Amino acid sequence: MKRVPLPPGFLWGAATSAHQTEGGNESSDWWVLETMPSSFCEEPSGRAVDSFHRWREDMDLAAAAGLRDYRFSIEWARIEPTCGSFCDKALAHYRQMIEGALQRGLRPLVTLHHFTCPAWFSGGGGWAAPDAPAAFARYVRRVAGILHGVEHVGTINEPNVVAAFPKLIADGPDVLAHGLPEPDEPTAKGLVSAHRQARDILHALLPDTRVGWSVSVQDYQPMPGAERVAAAYVHPRQTRFLLESRSDDWVGVQTYTRIRLGVDGETARPAAPEPAALRTQTGWEYYPAALGGAIRTAAEVVGDVPVIVTENGIATSDDNQRIDYTRGALAALAATLAEGIDVRGYFHWSLLDNYEWGTWNPTFGLIAVDRDNFARSPKPSLAWLGAVGSTGFLPAQE
Ligand code: BGC
Numbered sequence: 001m002k003r004v005p006l007p008p009g010f011l012w013g014a015a016t017s018a019h020q021t022e023g024g025n026e027s028s029d030w031w032v033l034e035t036m037p038s039s040f041c042e043e044p045s046g047r048a049v050d051s052f053h054r055w056r057e058d059m060d061l062a063a064a065a066g067l068r069d070y071r072f073s074i075e076w077a078r079i080e081p082t083c084g085s086f087c088d089k090a091l092a093h094y095r096q097m098i099e100g101a102l103q104r105g106l107r108p109l110v111t112l113h114h115f116t117c118p119a120w121f122s123g124g125g126g127w128a129a130p131d132a133p134a135a136f137a138r139y140v141r142r143v144a145g146i147l148h149g150v151e152h153v154g155t156i157n158e159p160n161v162v163a164a165f166p167k168l169i170a171d172g173p174d175v176l177a178h179g180l181p182e183p184d185e186p187t188a189k190g191l192v193s194a195h196r197q198a199r200d201i202l203h204a205l206l207p208d209t210r211v212g213w214s215v216s217v218q219d220y221q222p223m224p225g226a227e228r229v230a231a232a233y234v235h236p237r238q239t240r241f242l243l244e245s246r247s248d249d250w251v252g253v254q255t256y257t258r259i260r261l262g263v264d265g266e267t268a269r270p271a272a273p274e275p276a277a278l279r280t281q282t283g284w285e286y287y288p289a290a291l292g293g294a295i296r297t298a299a300e301v302v303g304d305v306p307v308i309v310t311e312n313g314i315a316t317s318d319d320n321q322r323i324d325y326t327r328g329a330l331a332a333l334a335a336t337l338a339e340g341i342d343v344r345g346y347f348h349w350s351l352l353d354n355y356e357w358g359t360w361n362p363t364f365g366l367i368a369v370d371r372d373n374f375a376r377s378p379k380p381s382l383a384w385l386g387a388v389g390s391t392g393f394l395p396a397q398e
Helices: 029-035 051-064 088-103 118-121 131-144 163-173 173-178 185-203 227-247 290-304 319-338 380-391
Strands: 010-013 069-073 108-110 151-155 210-216 219-222 250-255 258-261 308-314 343-349 367-368 376-377
Touching: 010 108, 010 308, 029 118, 029 250, 051 088, 051 185, 051 376, 069 088, 069 258, 069 343, 088 108, 088 131, 108 308, 131 185, 151 250, 151 308, 163 173, 163 185, 163 258, 185 227, 210 308, 219 227, 219 290, 227 250, 227 258, 227 290, 250 290, 290 308, 290 319, 308 319, 319 343, 319 380, 376 380
Parallel strands: 010 069, 010 343, 069 108, 108 151, 151 210, 210 250, 219 258, 250 308, 308 343
Antiparallel strands: 367 376
């Protein structure tokens, strides 16, 4: 296949989230979860990688490597640490980050909610509470005041995963061995309504901003004969959230691996790929081509709505493997562009090694961080990704 050029304006960057990098997110529900005596988290986030204070250095490294875009999130728990009282200092902090990114030539893609909520919000019933969408809308209205100049805003990160949180928290992360639990319906409804309200508020207040949300889109591969069962399995976990994106300006696709489904549905989520299949630090099958499958899946549901890959990456201690994986994923993305799918950007997960929701073990970063002194050490993959962007072409399939 011929090399595919990067379309004009294509977003080319890396992503992080606030809780996983900032440190000291004390007013959040995850802080409570991490520090309770019966916590399912192996380790707390603590000072994380101190990006709350070191974001300038993080952005400098990204920009110096040639990245042009940076996806980061704003922490609701810092902005509204107690119900109804907003912290101007926190808002000013995130405004500085937005300006800091723009000054460095990094276009910010800002996520308003990446898994964590203020503890008061979750304590009051979380997304399932009847007034949850209104509470989120109130926060979004405040945040809109600092978002001028931001072209892309994501309301909620992986609502399909967030909707599974009630079950995950009740049963512990081991349930994931049997697949993503079916979303909790009241939580899913709250998220959908919150997203719609947030989108309308942002459109009204910031007419130039393009709004979407990022869905965890698995490359689900049904075994022969399992197609109908697979569709029924996938609909509540993924399709229904993608359908919401039909009314958005873009849809975020986040993919790491493939998942094969058998005729007996949920229980048949293949516990293992082929015995010889390579697995990453998170136990996921090493399967770079998953990105192509996920982009096609999303495009089939959302039609003409542009796709932005807002997360893709690999947990590995071997940076050459990270480069190989990313090359394969980008070649798969190139194939979808060649097929005519409107893909507008790629954000690698993650800019930094960071807190992986209960553990520090998986390393997804393009930059390593010494957790004692927070020194940053860019890995070769960072320069590699920046250099690919500056060639103006995506890698070709080998
Ligand atoms: C999340 C990230 C997470 C990554 C790797 C995505 O589900 O948005 O926060 O670190 O996957 O597990």
